[in-house]
């Protein structure tokens with residue numbers, strides 16, 4: 092049985108991984124900044140350890156007795172320094188394997204958008220001497236609404252991506268790949284680009300939303316500069332994130348995420364969830 096440490100377990104994605112680990116009968120330690128916000132993790136059976144990735148002195152106690160680590164902490168401005176601190180601490184403690192959740196944009200040449208920070212961390216993971224698995228998801232279906240502007244209720248999805256296809260993936264399927272990499276022995280030194288099962292244009296995605304919810308939703312393609320203003324006024328994205336999201340749209344428009352991979356089927360042995368499945372399960376999110 093692996094002895095795990097997970098990070099980011101109080102967040103949406105890390106919490107999804109924690110639930111799936113527990114469902115497969117594996118728990119371990121969870122490093123959290125606010126133990127008072129970790130009730131759901133302790134309910135799942137995780138041992139809660141207080142710590143902060145930006146505070147190296149808090150890490151040895153968390154890593155003690157651990158042989159595998161999930162490295163995940165979202166995309167905040169401290170992401171690179173924070174995750175590098177954990178990698179250094181893992182090497183010092185003799186950890187065997189690290190599973191890092193990165194992003195598809197980290198694998199582009201050059202990396203773009205949120206991928207620039209992920210790429211810097213990937214490089215350190217790869218030269219750390221640890222055994223590693225890097226999981227690079229395509230755009231999460233769960234982020235589609237956020238990045239495409241949260242105005243489905245007004246009948247529009249705004250994204251300057253023209254008719255490019257994007258093989259969005261359900262976050263739960265990415266979590267399933269990370270769980271396999273954490274709990275099985277044959278994922279060392281592998282990079283997994285995890286897509287969904289089909290490359291959809293945003294027009295096709297909005298057609299699916301319309302069909303499932305019964306509400307007419309249309310894809311709008313504004314000029315890039317106008318999109319920046321709309322992101323500022325109509326979303327909760329910060330001024331640091333907006334240029335990164337615009338770069339992500341540029342990358343999608345260039346067709347960078349239109350190739351379907353078979354990673355989920357190879358690693359998990361199932362078919363990944365479709366966007367149609369996702370919308371049906373979350374009709375209320377789409378205002379249906």
Ligand SMILES: NC(=O)c1ccc[n+]([C@@H]2O[C@H](COP(=O)([O-])OP(=O)(O)OC[C@H]3O[C@@H](n4cnc5c(N)ncnc54)[C@H](OP(=O)(O)O)[C@@H]3O)[C@@H](O)[C@H]2O)c1
Nearest residue numbers: 099101102103104105124143144164165194228229230231
């Ligand atoms: N394909 C994609 O769409 C894709 C790919 C990669 C990444 N993403 C990004 O994934 C994010 C969504 O994931 P999420 O919902 O899990 O993010 P989140 O809710 O922001 O969670 C981040 C987690 O990391 C923890 N954390 C942050 N800094 C930490 C530190 N210094 N020390 C210890 N823990 C720390 C947070 O703990 P606290 O509870 O203490 O805050 C939280 O548990 C979005 O920002 C999205 O852009 C998306």
